[in-house]
Amino acid sequence: MQPSNLQKWSAELIGTFWLTFGGCGSAVLAAAFPNVGIGLLGVSLAFGLTVLTGAYAFGPISGGHFNPAVSVGLAVGGRFRWAELPGYVIAQTVGALLAGFVLYQIATGKPGAEVGGFATNGFGAHSPGGFGMTAAIWTEVVLTAVFLLVILGATARRAAAGFGGLAIGLALTLIHLISIPVTNTSVNPARSTGVAVFGPAIAIEQLWFFWLMPIVGAAIGALIYKALLAGGED
Numbered sequence: 001m002q003p004s005n006l007q008k009w010s011a012e013l014i015g016t017f018w019l020t021f022g023g024c025g026s027a028v029l030a031a032a033f034p035n036v037g038i039g040l041l042g043v044s045l046a047f048g049l050t051v052l053t054g055a056y057a058f059g060p061i062s063g064g065h066f067n068p069a070v071s072v073g074l075a076v077g078g079r080f081r082w083a084e085l086p087g088y089v090i091a092q093t094v095g096a097l098l099a100g101f102v103l104y105q106i107a108t109g110k111p112g113a114e115v116g117g118f119a120t121n122g123f124g125a126h127s128p129g130g131f132g133m134t135a136a137i138w139t140e141v142v143l144t145a146v147f148l149l150v151i152l153g154a155t156a157r158r159a160a161a162g163f164g165g166l167a168i169g170l171a172l173t174l175i176h177l178i179s180i181p182v183t184n185t186s187v188n189p190a191r192s193t194g195v196a197v198f199g200p201a202i203a204i205e206q207l208w209f210f211w212l213m214p215i216v217g218a219a220i221g222a223l224i225y226k227a228l229l230a231g232g233e234d
Contacts, residue, residue, distance in 0.1 A: 003061045008084075009091040011062035015054040016095035019066045020194040023047035024119035025103050027184075044176035047185070052169025059165060067188040068092055068211075073148040073218030077226055079155075089190075096194025104198040119195050120203035121186040121210045129181035136183045137213055143175045144187045144217030145224065152225045186210040187217070 003011075026046035030038045038046075055064040063080070065071045068089045074080035107115050120126070123136035131139075147168075153159060154167035172187075179185045186192045192210035196203040 020099035048173030055165030069214035077222035118199035140213035145221030148221030
């Protein structure tokens with residue numbers, strides 16, 4: 001029996017909540033915690049682990065996208081119906097916003113708390129390493145494109161069964177290891193939105209960028225896969 005739309009939307013909402021809360025939560029609460037901070041490596045692993053665990057828990061219900069750019073890329077690649085896209089994007093965005101809300105309540109739950117950048121994404125003055133817009137474009141477009149190539153390849157019928165979630169989670173970990181210094185790593189418009197509304201004003205001002213560039217990158221990755229790598233079984 002196929003899952004209902006409500007089940008699919010619920011799985012995407014919960015999965016995106018988990019990704020945003022787990023990944024951004026590790027950055028806000030644990031990255032620089034006195035003496036035992038997990039740092040860039042820990043935050044990168046946290047994002048990868050949320051996708052890995054979410055893919056196995058919720059993937060059988062909804063496909064485990066947890067990312068509007070991934071949903072668009074899968075539609076471009078012929079793995080997802082365009083008619084289902086709006087429901088998925090809304091569910092993913094709501095899940096991320098709920099995660100941002102819960103995280104904000106926790107982060108401000110002690111005297112004198114300051115959320116700072118609140119794990120938001122940015123370029124220029126809001127880039128962790130001071131990288132400009134051009135560097136941010138290359139980063140978000142290329143890494144999201146590669147992410148889609150990994151997703152499409154790891155979930156193809158010819159791929160080893162049962163290992164797709166592992167490959168995708170490790171790919172997201174590597175993506176964060178590369179790009180946290182540049183944009184604080186988006187490759188996911190919902191994740192960016194979920195914390196931007198609770199972060200500094202500049203995060204909202206630049207939010208359009210972290211919708212546009214990951215979606216462009218995802219579409220490029222899907223088109224490359226279809227043109228060069230897809231087999232007949234795809």
